Amino acid sequence: MAELSESTKKNLVSELVHAARDWFAAFSEEGTVEIMVNPDGQVFVDRLGGGMERLGTAGRDSTLRFLATAASLSGQAVTPQSPVLETELPGMEPFFGARFEGLVPPVVSGPAFALRKRASLVFSLADYEERGIFSRGPKETEGLWYEGARSPRDLLSRAVRARRNILVVGGTGSGKTTFCNALLLEMASENGRVVMIEDTRELQCPVQNRVELRTSETVDMQKLLRATLRLRPDRIVVGEVRDFSAYTLLKAWNTGHPGGTGTIHADSALSGLSRLEQLASEGGIGTAASRPVIAEAIHCLVFIRKTSSGRRVSEILAVDGLSAGEYRTIPLLESLWSPTKGECQ
Template sequence: MPSRLLFHPPDRRGSDQECRVTQLRSHSRLVRKLQDALGDQLCVALDDATVVEIMLNPDGKLFIERLGHGVAPAGHLSPAAAEVIIGSVAHALQSEADDEQPIISGELPIGGHRFEGLLPPIVSGPSFTIRRRASRLIPLDDYVKHKIMTEAQASVLRSAIASRMNIVISGGTGSGKTTLANAVIAEIVANAPDDRIVILEDTAEIQCAAENAVALHTSDTIDMARLLKSTMRLRPDRIIVGEVRDGAALTLLKAWNTGHPGGVTTIHSNTAMSALRRLEQLTAEASQQPMQEVIGEAVDLIVSIERTGKGRRVREVIHIEGFANSRYQTEHYAQIDEDSHVA
């Protein structure tokens, strides 16, 4: 016996329709309640395409980061107002927010923005951060225009895309890895519009306008490694992973090495070379054998992006030519001048 029906019996169509209407109304009420809790200032900020992140500190100070302008003060929020926001988000996520469950994480029903909320006793006052989901793609030309990337770096990236190189984008928290990945994917789609692209993520952040694309997401019971195994049966031309963060990195590298070149992923690492070390650590979770040769063969280009006091910038781009004589064979392209101005 199947565990669930894969169709709706004809005599339940009316009730199913009523159920969907009820769900839509419930969602609308939930969104309105959350908008009321957020208030005009935060709702306007979430509608602003230049906003990257909204941060409330435990002392009530509010900060907003905007593309090309960095982080700037944005006033204050009372503890009571902050608690209402966190409580409303928890309700929307069907969770609890109290001193026993003081951490609230998830996607807002408004725009799919990523929310992380904290309550006492782990902080002195209610605090939250909202990572705004990009509503528009930022093309590579705009990266050059805003001095986040040099012309030479953009040229290397475009050449790598045309050559179906596997690209790893590295950076720290809030450095703009996913936003840059979206720009690279847009270039891929423009360069190879007929390619079938399979995208794997924990949280839906990748934007892809390809005609032939499949997006998969992890769940409480399906992890990234399982998704990657399924991906191999979906006939992908390119495999894109939002972020590698565990032993599934080895499965991805092997997929890239076995007839699926031209992939993209991001990794949490502060420099291009440390991204290679991080990949070694992740692959070690899935294998007792050293995987440097696999990494050296699978990864073609590493793009390192960072967040500075002036904003974001692509710090360096390196080409990985392989692994030999106990070291990675690399060629550095378009390394940015430390004294250069960035937007």
């Protein structure tokens, strides 16, 4: 299909705004993370630091019109025969490349979608500390990069400077990508070359010497990882680790490209390692073979979760190889941390 002209794109974007009239004001708010329209027409909004709340309702016709217009912008069609639409909205105002996942019957009872905004603000580790998102203070430990850390922020800053590989773990909507952006901000003070791989553009990287890669229908993450190794990266960053390519990433981190970061879905910091084992097994790599690679490649696990009062970083673990075939981890946080007092409570 021929690429749409700029004027056609602008017209279609105007149609999107009109179809979004039931919830567009909330979408435009600075703190909004995601808008979700359910099959019954109920609209929910997820706000940064505020959690999810019901916004109101959207008409079935306007939701279908939004879906159809989003499909037209990406050169696709959403029909009963092709009922799932995955795309990004145009990078122009007001949607700025937001990630879109839409569905129509028969896979749902009514048209539904989730529209996730790209991060417009990049929070630093200092911001996380000031907002009290670090649940705990540093545990007194001895050894390597985490020795003598004065705060969770200092702990992670040391990990970045020491070129440790950091895996950010959490559930859906927990804030993994936003936290990963904070780690990328820490990397900006260096002169290294960063290569980033994503399915959809969500990471915000201020590093000047960077290459941003994105998967497509014909080029998967595995292929991009192989290409990355020929682009002379100092650090490799993956937006979300989700398939067998995780094993390729681990080997890359192990062979001359330390200091990377990525995110993964799991329910605890330690479960992030189990999830990596599962992904490796999808390519026929058993636990006996994958576990030593994982233990060597992952140096730091950060678990972030969504609570009723907002996001919280509740675990930071150092991974120190294997002991009797099991992961040896060192918890680096303990007792509640007060960012104003700078001490454990």
